Amino acid sequence: MSKEPVAVVGIGQTAHVAARRDVSLAGLVREAARRALDDAALDWRDIDAVVIGKAPDFFEGVMMPELFLADALGAVGKPLLRVHTAGSVGGSTALVAAKLVAARVHRTVLTLAFEKQSESNAMWGLSLPIPFQQPLLAGAGGFFAPHVRAYLRRSKAPDHIGSLVAYKDRRNALKNPYAHLHEVDLTLEKVRSSPMLWDPIRYSETCPSSDGACAMVLTDTAGAARSPHPPAWLHGGAMRSEPTLFAGKDFVSPRAGRDCAADVYRQSGITDPRREIDAVEMYVPFSWYEPMWLENLGFAAEGEGWRLTESGATALDGDLPVNPSGGVLSTNPIGASGMLRFAEAALQVRGRAGEHQIDGARRALGHAYGGGAQFFSMWLVGADRPE
């Protein structure tokens, strides 16, 4: 018994902005879903099941919003699954949808992730005080800054690396019409002199808060044969989780991330990720996470990730482009941010990434993480159908 190969044949995303006041929640998800269906030249009736993901329901103030979105998602009379695995959810959602095809439960599945953060204040939505439980402090930045400082101390990375990442990703976003931030006048000096929020993370090294959605159509071999555009093929996918806090936890390079990457590489037959992977879309909500994840994902030796960033290898014209789309630093509808990474990786190997296309990309990695650097989901997609 072998798994059915899984192909990505449709990708759609909304314009991402601080507040999409022009659409309801239903309008937002439908916009992304319609674009994914159009890309695949399919219609609602061609979809067998819908798998939707988003981060905490408090962000929009709707409990289990997929119930009221069933109509907008064309899900009436179909199976509808709702995934929630914190910040990694966009990736996990795509993997759950892929399993439905791989297991031959369904042939064609619509998967979608969204967040409409303008409906609330995401930072304080993450900081609800609950008695006798560890507080997350003031939003995600307050939680992650100490771990970035630990990385700086451990790797002896020079102070300017974070600003290099932010400047690169925001410049990449200028080539992505869907990106939230299009900071045409941004300079490296402006990044370096932006206000310090959570030392060492500056304002311009921090992800925005966005409204947006991303959708993909996943299908089997027969479905891929009908696709009007080249599909992206799933070569490997995995999720790993570890506890939030425990003695001995390595927040700088969590084992769950390393294990997850190792599983994906094993499934994909990757032995040298630095040489064999052509583009990476990784979840970098704060600039310093680029060098940290480069090490965690096996692209650089421990303590050496910042050298890769400094050398320019992760730039659009480098030999390991990271976040050609502009990444989470330029667009962050939290629940959708992981799926955007997965979708942008697929766009690269389909040759449909537009101005931020990496020439000749054959294999790309999509990466997402969430919670207290404890939930990881990744997929590796390729232009060729896996053997």
Place this chain on the structure above:
Amino acid sequence: MPGPIRDIAVVAFAQSDHVADSSAVSEAEMVLPVLHDVLDRTGLKARDTGFVCSGSSDYLAGRAFSFTMALDAVGAWPPLSESHVEMDGAWALYEAWVALLTGEADTALVYAYGKSSPGDLREVLTRQLDPYHLAPLWPDSIALAALQAQALLDAGLTCEDELAAVAARSRTAAADNPHAQLRGPRPQGDHVVAPLRRGDCAPVGDGAAAVVLAAGDRARALCDRPAWIRGLDHRVEAHSLGVRDLTASPSTRLAAERAGAFDRPVDLAELHAPFTSQEIVLRRALDLGDGVDVNPSGGALAANPVMATGLIRIGEAAARIQRGESHRALAHATSGPCLQQNLVAVLEGES
């Protein structure tokens, strides 16, 4: 649709005692003994299972990412292949079943929990409704179920005596269920929202449940009489009550057809019906005759830990197959106002 490509079974089930108020324990403390119980039944540790999936709701817990704390009860070290649905645990079981079908794993741990006691459940569930047209009116869960019950009465499909009989039968059955919150018959009482009386409504309470799934020979090695999942499907309906016939449940019917429920008669059914009137709707959708033993556990009317109640239905049905009390059972779970979303599992002992 072809049948499952791999035989997968429920090999163990455990649940907490369901109580009206569990304020002395956190979610993780509530889940921990249930996980130990279910794993002890198989001799497995959490780290031995190939996949872990849970179901819960941030809105019940009153905090974002509430499931991250419950993960502490699992002992996710070394890191686990793990996922979570913001749905009843029955859908977590569905995700785990799919993971096993791919062949990526041979065993899976599924759990779910819910604490309704910290808030006012009727008010909390209003936040589940269309936020533009319905939620601003704050129609509570009992009021919406009462609309459904009244539609049944108006259509002549039930009567108040029949509803009272469902309540009495369920709670009498629960006298034998040590985990139930309401054990033994209760008076029907006054109307909460007419035509529903206190006795027609599930109790509000807290609890947790867990299941271990295993594939093929692994299941046979872990359990003397695995409860094989012969079919599993779920379907959703439109959200707006105004476009639905509340006296019918076409999504339950469709899920049951897809799960093969009508291929052969079942001898037992565990239905997730938090209101007596919803059991009437479900019996009709599933063609359940008088010969079928419905909710021998007492069902949701005896214990309703929201987010775990559906998973408990699958667990209870599987446990009866494991004990040889049933040969072919149907388990049902629901979510959303007035049975908007429904899941049906068909379980069998080894034939």
